[in-house]
Amino acid sequence: MLIALIKKELLALIRDVHGMAALFLMPALFIIIMSLALKDVYDPPVKALPYAIENRDSGTMADTLVNEWEKRHGKAQPDSTNWPNKVQSGKLSYALVIEKGFSAALASRPMDSGIRLKLVTDPGLEGGVFAANKAELVMIASEMRARALLTASRMAQGAPRGRPSAADRIPNDDVTVSAQTLVDAERLAAGSRPTAVQQNVPAWLVFGMFFVVASLSNLFLQERQCGALARLASLGVPVSMMLWSKALPYLVINGLQATLMLAVGVWLMPLLGGDALSLAGIHSGALLLVLLGVSMAAIGLALALASLVRTQAQAATIGPVVNILMAAIGGVMVPKFVMPDVMQRIAEFSPMNWGLEGMLAVLLRGSDIGGVLLPAAKLMGFAALMIVIAVLLFRRRVG
Amino acid sequence: MLAIRDLSFRYPGADKPALEGVSLDAARGRILGLLGPNGAGKTTLISHLSGLLPVQHGDIAIDGQPLAVIRRNTPARIAVAPQDYAFYPMLTVLENLACFASAGGLGGSRKLQRIAACLAFAQLERFAKTRAERLSGGLKRRLNLAIALLPEPEIILLDEPTVGVDPQSRAFLLDAVKTLARNGAAIIYTSHYMEEIEAIADRVVIIDDGTVLRDGTLDELLGGVIVQVRLGVAGLSDTALNALLDCFGTVAQAGGDSLVTLAAGQTPVALLAAVEAAGGRIRHAEFGRGNLEQLFMTLTRRPLRD
Structure with a gap:
């Protein structure tokens, strides 16, 4: 019985040409267009991001750097322990690590070789922000070095006459003022360098998967309006079976969507001149768990909306509008970290944001199943709630 | 069952x-x-x-x-x-x-x-x-x-x-x-x-x-539906005809014809005989068993397709 109902659903899906086109073409086009359009965008936000400082140097220059950075970017998070995990998971946007010997290296005339100042960022940090922070760090360190060298030079000039030291005999032209070689910046990536496509595929994949809402709602409403559902009910088909016969085919559709979108990122984008999506080092179990969560949430929402709407026009508009809204507030269209604080808090209520965070955790941060349990649990919980609402509404509507 | x-x-x-x-x-x-x-x-x-x-x-x-x-x-x-x-x-x-x-x-x-x-x-x-x-x-x-x-x-x-x-x-x-x-x-x-x-x-x-x-x-x-007789009559004035038909039931006009809903106990045969006896000449007459629509109208005083 279930197979017959699933077959009916698949046949109905295949014959809904416009719905299928929306399900597959639209997210693919979004990935291509948005990835290419945003590839070279440089627009760093000016707002403060959560960060930590680990100061391993006991010199005064290190304290000065900390004070200067906090003056510009607000106070660092008080607890700097375990910052790698927090940065890796995106809870902190970056960490400044001041290595031992930073103060001495900054003040030495011949530049001490070796990295003494590290900017370690969230793998998902937007490229512009990453570059801006690194440049600012180099600039501050260079200013401090210039001041230190100037002070040392003045002190040397004011010192008692005598045989000048070897260092004092070095002409000023040979002293490197820039502290660039002391500074390094890196992302805590899961093996691949984050690119526009690495960040866009998760966003538009989640967005595209939620578009089953429109397709499912339309078909559901059609069979409700013509009385086919009432007929099935009168034949004794349980509500749960009717709902499962809808959910399972769309689970497969979502799976195909995900495969297609990932394939577009991996193989098509390089052919179009964009960066390739890298799946190296990805935890496949975590990826499947997040995709399952997104799919269940999308199908649950679709069933609830389909049970709620009364006309084709409602189904045709409410689904897409809900999708666009969730995408807008969920960080799909605008990265969450550039949003105002209030909007960031609202974003945390968007199922698309949960899906996006889960996907970013897998694709950018290399999270395993443990790392995506929270977003996956939120998505599954949302799906369960929506299905309960769908069942309650469904019982009322079928009659 | x-x-x-x-x-x-x-x-x-x-x-x-x-x-x-x-x-x-x-x-x-x-x-x-x-x-x-x-x-x-x-x-x-x-x-x-x-x-x-x-x-x-x-x-x-x-x-x-x-x-x-x-x-x-x-x-x-x-x-x-x-x-x-x-x-x-x-x-x-x-x-x-x-x-x-x-x-x-x-x-x-x-x-x-x-x-x-x-x-x-x-x-x-x-x-x-x-x-x-x-x-x-x-x-x-x-x-x-x-x-x-x-x-x-x-x-x-x-x-x-x-x-x-x-x-x-x-x-x-x-x-x-x-x-x-x-x-x-x-x-x-x-x-x-x-x-x-x-x-x-x-x-x-x-x-x-x-x-x-x-x-x-x-x-x-x-079987219990009140029968209607529709008839066209010549040779009698409208007043005389209506007075006569009133004795057999309720009279209404329908396109120049008289439509008589027979009262209980009255029959079409008696009505037609009375018209002829009064000098009227029956040009045409229609009557028969009532139908469901008439019954419905009788019961609800409105047509079925309202």
Whole structure:
């Protein structure tokens, strides 16, 4: 019985040409267009991001750097322990690590070789922000070095006459003022360098998967309006079976969507001149768990909306509008970290944001199943709630 | 077989009940015509029988067993061919039949056999691979009926099955319904086409505003209908003619003719004899047994198609 109902659903899906086109073409086009359009965008936000400082140097220059950075970017998070995990998971946007010997290296005339100042960022940090922070760090360190060298030079000039030291005999032209070689910046990536496509595929994949809402709602409403559902009910088909016969085919559709979108990122984008999506080092179990969560949430929402709407026009508009809204507030269209604080808090209520965070955790941060349990649990919980609402509404509507 | 007793139902928030104290019976091999205007309560009654509405008050039993028990254990004993085209327009005729056959619990060779039988019964073999959305209105009605017959139901509820079909398809559907009754099914046939009910129903229930106005065989119902005589008379003044006709019943004018609704105990023969005796010359006269529409108008003082 279930197979017959699933077959009916698949046949109905295949014959809904416009719905299928929306399900597959639209997210693919979004990935291509948005990835290419945003590839070279440089627009760093000016707002403060959560960060930590680990100061391993006991010199005064290190304290000065900390004070200067906090003056510009607000106070660092008080607890700097375990910052790698927090940065890796995106809870902190970056960490400044001041290595031992930073103060001495900054003040030495011949530049001490070796990295003494590290900017370690969230793998998902937007490229512009990453570059801006690194440049600012180099600039501050260079200013401090210039001041230190100037002070040392003045002190040397004011010192008692005598045989000048070897260092004092070095002409000023040979002293490197820039502290660039002391500074390094890196992302805590899961093996691949984050690119526009690495960040866009998760966003538009989640967005595209939620578009089953429109397709499912339309078909559901059609069979409700013509009385086919009432007929099935009168034949004794349980509500749960009717709902499962809808959910399972769309689970497969979502799976195909995900495969297609990932394939577009991996193989098509390089052919179009964009960066390739890298799946190296990805935890496949975590990826499947997040995709399952997104799919269940999308199908649950679709069933609830389909049970709620009364006309084709409602189904045709409410689904897409809900999708666009969730995408807008969920960080799909605008990265969450550039949003105002209030909007960031609202974003945390968007199922698309949960899906996006889960996907970013897998694709950018290399999270395993443990790392995506929270977003996956939120998505599954949302799906369960929506299905309960769908069942309650469904019982009322079928009659 | 089917016994409904004192059934009442009120939709949530409604001012008045959709059904109030409805009682009726349907028997195997017989066609029960359910006649009433739109909003009379026919579809609400059908919805109860198809399990889509709960029984709020009263009882529905089949062979002495409560409907709820029957619906839980053997829902396919009762089939509904709803007023709408309740099938999947994007599927072919065959795919629709296969889907609903499985939904009705049929499988294996039995399923194939029933699909073939219903295709043949509805004469849809030629259209088996045609998508339902491309069928004509008449063929869609036939598919609607064929789907209802798949599980070989004992009680078949046909809700306005001939709406929007051509005369040929209507004749086919009416013959098909009679055949189903001959084969032993209990049929409940709702319509607001009186001529259809008169043509096929063994027993008629007239329902309006959620209550049963009349329940009986056609003879029982129409036997008591007040007869009307329409006649054109020459040789008598209007005043004299009306004075004479007033003695036989209520007189109305209809296109130059007089329309006399005979009072109890009066007969057309006596009326015509009296006219001739008074010197009138009868140019034409029409009378006969009343029909369901007249009965309905008599009962409700409004036409059936309101």
